Amino acid sequence: MTRPAGLSAGSVGMGSLCVLAASVLWGTTGTAATFAPEVGPLAIGAVAMGLGGLLQAVTAAPRIRGEAPSLRARRGVVLLGAVAVAVYPLAFYSSMHLAGVAAGTVVSIGSAPLASALIERVVDGRVLTRRWMLGAAMGLSGTVLLCVAEAAQDHSGPGSRSVGTTALGVGLGLVAGLTYALYSWAAHRLISGGVSSGAAMGTVFGLGGLLLLPVLLATGAPLVSSWSNAGVGVYMALVPMFIGYVLFGRGLAHVPASTATTLSLLEPAVAAVLAVLVVGERLPWLGWAGIALVVGCLAVLTAPGRTVVRQQTIVTRRRTEAEGHLARDR
Numbered sequence: 305m306t307r308p309a310g311l312s313a314g315s316v317g318m319g320s321l322c323v324l325a326a327s328v329l330w331g332t333t334g335t336a337a338t339f340a341p342e343v344g345p346l347a348i349g350a351v352a353m354g355l356g357g358l359l360q361a362v363t364a365a366p367r368i369r370g371e372a373p374s375l376r377a378r379r380g381v382v383l384l385g386a387v388a389v390a391v392y393p394l395a396f397y398s399s400m401h402l403a404g405v406a407a408g409t410v411v412s413i414g415s416a417p418l419a420s421a422l423i424e425r426v427v428d429g430r431v432l433t434r435r436w437m438l439g440a441a442m443g444l445s446g447t448v449l450l451c452v453a454e455a456a457q458d459h460s461g462p463g464s465r466s467v468g469t470t471a472l473g474v475g476l477g478l479v480a481g482l483t484y485a486l487y488s489w490a491a492h493r494l495i496s497g498g499v500s501s502g503a504a505m506g507t508v509f510g511l512g513g514l515l516l517l518p519v520l521l522a523t524g525a526p527l528v529s530s531w532s533n534a535g536v537g538v539y540m541a542l543v544p545m546f547i548g549y550v551l552f553g554r555g556l557a558h559v560p561a562s563t564a565t566t567l568s569l570l571e572p573a574v575a576a577v578l579a580v581l582v583v584g585e586r587l588p589w590l591g592w593a594g595i596a597l598v599v600g601c602l603a604v605l606t607a608p609g610r611t612v613v614r615q616q617t618i619v620t621r622r623r624t625e626a627e628g629h630l631a632r633d634r
Contacts, residue, residue, distance in 0.1 A: 318558060319554070319555040319556070319557060319558025319559040319564075320555065320558075320559060320563075320567060321555075322551045322552065322554045322555035322558075323551070323552060323555035323556075323559065323563075323564045323567040323568060324567055324570055324602065325551050326548040326549065326551040326552040326555065326568070327567065327568045327569075327570040327571045327574065328570065328571075328574050329543055329544045329547060329548040329551075330544050330548050330568070330571045330574075331570065331571045331572070331573070331574025331575040331577075331578065332543070332544060332574070332575075332578060333352065333540060333544050333575075334400070334405055334409070334575045334578070334579065335575065335578040335579060335582050336536055336539055336540060336544075337397075337536065337540075339532055339535075339536050340526075340527075340532060340533040340536040340537070342526050342529070342533070343526045343527055343533055343536070343537075344401075344523055344526070345394075345397035345398045345400065345401040346394055346397070346398065346519055346523045347519075347520065347523040347524045347526060347527055348393075348397050348536075348537075348540065349392075349393030349394045349396065349397040349398075349516075349519075350393065350394070350516045350517075350519040350520035350523060350524065351520055351524060351527055351537040351540060351541055352393055352537075352540035352541055352544065352545045353389060353390075353392065353393040353509075353512065353513065353516055353545055354393075354512075354513045354516030354517055354519070354520050354541075355513065355520075355537075355541035355545075356509070356513070356540070356541045356542070356544075356545025356546040356549065357389060357509035357510055357511075357512045357513030357514075357516070357545070357549075358510055358513040358514070359541065359542070359546045360505055360506045360509045360510060360513075360546060360549060360550065361506045361507065361509065361510025361511075361513065362506075362510075363502075363506065364502040364503055364505065364506025364507075364510075365506070367500050367502045367503040367506065368503050368506050368507055368510075370503070371499055371500060371503040374497070374498060374499050374503075375494070375499060375503065375504075375507055378493075378494055378497060378499070381490050381493050381494060382490070382494070382507055382508060382511065383511070384486060384487075384490050385486065385487040385490030385491060385494075385508035385512070386487075386507075386508050386509075386511035386512045386515065387512070387515070388483040388484075388486035388487035388490065388512070389483075389487045389508060389509055389511070389512025389513075389515075390512045390515035390516050391479065391480075391483045392480055392483040392484050392487065393516070394516075394519065395412070395476045395477070395479040395480035395483065396408070396412045396476075396477070396480035396484075398473070398476050399411065399412055399473045399474070399476040399477035399479075399480055400412075400473070401473070402469050402470065402472050402473030402476065403469070403470045403472075403473025403474050403476075403477065404470075404473070405575075405579075408473055408476075408477050409447075409451070409571075409572045409575060410447045410448060410450065410451035410477075410572060411473075411474050411477030411478060411480075411481065412477040412478075412480035412481050412484070413447065413481070413484075413568060413569060413571055413572055414443075414444050414447045414448070414481070414569065414572075415477065415478055415481030415482070416481040416482075416484040416485045416488075416565040416568070417440050417443070417444070417485075417562060417565045417566040417569070418440070418444075418481075419481050419482045419484075419485035419486075419565075420485040420488060420489060420560075420561045420562040420564075420565040420566075421436075421440070421562045423485055423486070423489045423561070424489065424560060424561060424562050427489075430560065430562070432562070435604060436562065436563065436566070438604055439566060439601045439602075439604040440566050440601070442597050442598075442600050442601040442604060443566055443569035443597070443598055443601030443602075444569070445594075445597050446569070446573070446593075446594040446595065446596070446597025446598035446599075446600070446601060447569055447572050447573075447594065447598065448594070449590050449591065449593055449594030449597065450572055450573065450576050450591050450594035450595065450598075451572075451594075452590055452594075453588045453589075453590040453591030453594060484565065485561065485565055487508060487512070488552075488556065488561040488564055488565055489561040490508060491504050491505055491508055491553060491556050491561075492556045492560065492561040492564070494507075494508070495553070495556055495557045501553040501554050501556065501557045502550075502553070504553065505549060505550065505552075505553035509549060524537075552564065555567075566601070567602060569598055569601060569602075570598060570602060572598075573594070573595045573598040573599070576591055576594075576595065577595070
């Protein structure tokens with residue numbers, strides 16, 4: 305993992321932990337949605353990202369006002385991120401609906417690190433390290449194994465999907481992965497340009513939430529048809545989206561977008577484990593092997609590199625020598 309200039313190893317580690325915590329929260333969305341089966345994917349996406357984004361804007365309003373000049377100076381990045389925020393949940397949940405939870409998740413989340421790396425390489429000129437490529441390869445391989453394991457159970461019986469439906473779902477998953485990468489890059493670009501994490505995330509997600517309101521008004525009637533549906537909507541907006549993206553924003557202040565999206569490969573692994581523990585699904589050994597690869601990916605990306613360890617050792621040795629000199633002077 306490339307360490308941004310001016311950040312300590314501890315800062316990068318804290319950023320990685322924030323992204324991983326966000327990924328755990330995002331991994332609960334699929335299980336939560338099973339408690340509101342009559343609510344469509346557009347409504348789920350609109351209520352989760354729409355209300356969650358507006359809540360971020362409200363809580364960050366003082367910072368947004370204070371940093372308005374900086375945000376206006378980067379209005380292009382802000383608008384790009386807001387549009388990506390609005391498109392992402394509609395594409396993501398529709399992809400899962402059409403292609404199945406396994407395929408939709410693996411394409412959407414699995415393609416995001418590659419899209420992020422391409423954006424950073426083309427726009428920012430960032431060089432990808434061998435360590436990142438190893439971690440990404442392990443994570444993507446693990447996610448694909450999860451997809452294969454779950455898909456083997458999903459496509460039998462009368463509910464099997466047509467090739468056209470699955471292809472459309474996969475296409476929407478690629479759109480979701482690209483838009484996820486875009487708003488992650490936009491938020492990181494704002495934060496690295498001096499905008500605070502709260503103001504950057506509140507502005508991008510608040511505007512995205514406004515764009516999602518018409519979709520919520522058009523499709524959200526089932527959300528208020530029962531207390532259980534309403535509870536699912538409130539949970540999705542408050543916990544995975546609001547709290548999750550606050551943590552994600554703090555993580556983006558310390559790690560590049562390509563690393564953050566790769567760390568978020570933990571999400572489908574968490575979703576698979578919850579499906580076993582809560583929903584009662586069974587996961588074949590291929591699925592558990594996939595989870596092991598994802599965990600290995602996270603270990604590769606979050607463990608301090610040799611350069612960082614060497615720097616920490618030098619700093620510790622110099623501090624010890626300086627304290628020894630001071631003791632002798634006394």
